[in-house]
Amino acid sequence: MIFDVARARSGYPALAEGFVQLDGAGGTQPAAAVIDAIAGVMRTAVSNRGTAHEPARRSGEIVAAARSAVADLVGGVPEGVVFGPSATALTYLVARTLARGWEPGDEVVLSRLDHDANVRPWVQTGATVRWAEVDPSTGELDPRQYRELVGPRTRVVALTAASNVAGTMPAVREIADLAHAAGALVYVDGVHATAHRPTDIAALGADFYVTSAYKWSGPHYAAVVAAPALWETLHPVKLIPSPARVPDRFEQGTLSFELLAGITAAVEHLASLVPGEGDRRSRLLASMAAVAEYEDRLLDRLLTGLSTIDTITVLPAPAGRCPTVSFRVAGQTPAATAQALGAQGICVSHGDYYAVEYFTAAGLRDSGGAVRASLYHYNTEAEVDRLLGALGGS
CATH class of the missing domain: 3.40.640.10 (Type I PLP-dependent aspartate aminotransferase-like (Major domain))
Structure with missing residues (x-):
């Protein structure tokens, strides 16, 4: 089933402010119905x-x-x-x-x-x-x-x-x-x-x-x-x-x-993210399956774009991951990267995101962790491209 991102976005009042919300892992914006x-x-x-x-x-x-x-x-x-x-x-x-x-x-x-x-x-x-x-x-x-x-x-x-x-x-x-x-x-x-x-x-x-x-x-x-x-x-x-x-x-x-x-x-x-019939459990399964397919496409776009930027190092993850990516920019602390993106209205996380054991084992915690871009179903291809452009992508 095709996921209609424009329809989904209309249900989130906070998106009208124009920020690129790429910190779903830290917390999503609430729906109007909520x-x-x-x-x-x-x-x-x-x-x-x-x-x-x-x-x-x-x-x-x-x-x-x-x-x-x-x-x-x-x-x-x-x-x-x-x-x-x-x-x-x-x-x-x-x-x-x-x-x-x-x-x-x-x-x-x-x-x-x-x-x-x-x-x-x-x-x-x-x-x-x-x-x-x-x-x-x-x-x-x-x-x-x-x-x-x-x-x-x-x-x-x-x-x-x-x-x-x-x-x-x-x-x-x-x-x-x-x-x-x-x-x-x-x-x-x-x-x-x-x-x-x-x-x-x-x-x-x-x-x-x-x-x-x-x-x-x-x-x-x-x-x-x-x-x-x-x-x-x-x-x-x-x-x-x-x-x-x-x-x-x-x-x-x-x-x-x-x-x-x-x-x-x-x-x-x-x-209700995708139109459907049946009980709520059935509609949830259908909606979330459509969400997963849509987010996977966004993730592919993000990863492909990041791979073309020589200064970016992406923390590894296997195929089939959730739409969350952590990376570092050469010569820049994660905090500085997040600050620079924030100045352009792009909201990401930086640090260890409370994943203390992960970043300690990776040897990255003392140097500031990483920058995280976490996609959600209200994000768009244009927002992914805006992030990539801000990081130096074409």
Whole structure:
């Protein structure tokens, strides 16, 4: 199905300012429907969830709708969706809760490809850490190394579904199968991947899958999804009067009802990116497949253009990557490159983007990391060409 980028762009008010938004990995612009949904809740009488009056019932309906929306987005069930302020906060919650049942010598297997949000919470549990390394020449996370890394003391294998540095998409299912064969759980960081590909957590083999709505046109709020039966086995530290049921017992404090309404609107927006019929899950799969095809074409254009500029060194990544590219300009710090592009209205990231292990292993962190151009479905060929021209391309 053909993706209509002009139609998609019309749904993002912030794009009218004229900036070239090439930092989707750092956060996307919100869709108009999301803004309207958040404002609508703020203008409406809502209260803490309950059944005694209409405002209380409304808030409960907002939460239920958001759980169903996220479940449709990633292929989970509503009863398995836990909300929180960020992917970082939710990963800490899961790590701390799981670690309460661990013993000295228990192990976690982590990847140097990951954002620190899927590294430090596990390191700080005190478990023994075993590291999966990134091939510096290809940007790949070779799944074969997990045959040696995963063992009888492995409790969790944590890895990303897509690198926020170079877009590398590891063989998550192959790694998950190795982990499950050893009796370990698999925690997948889907923060970067969810925005760019159809998501099916069962197909990935993820026991836990975390995602942030502001990376896919929504508000700054996050969710971690698991099977309700798995949540039932876990008991987090919580307040005495807070709910004991799943998934509510994992949500500390009152949820942000307005942001949850924004999440539902964001999922609906993604489902409507290409015209279609059927239930929301089916429309999401169709829309995200069209998005992936369109973004792949943009990525090819960007990579081809960068390859013609002698001063540019692109950090390696395998074929099939997400539409995210990191690079350095010879004789210029990444900060200086980003500053120069910003002066021309081109918005990119620079530094290590919290991928501490990746840039440390690559020997680039102390010298400023890299510059990142991360494409999203509202970007255009003209914007890619504008970036290339600003970098010295023809």
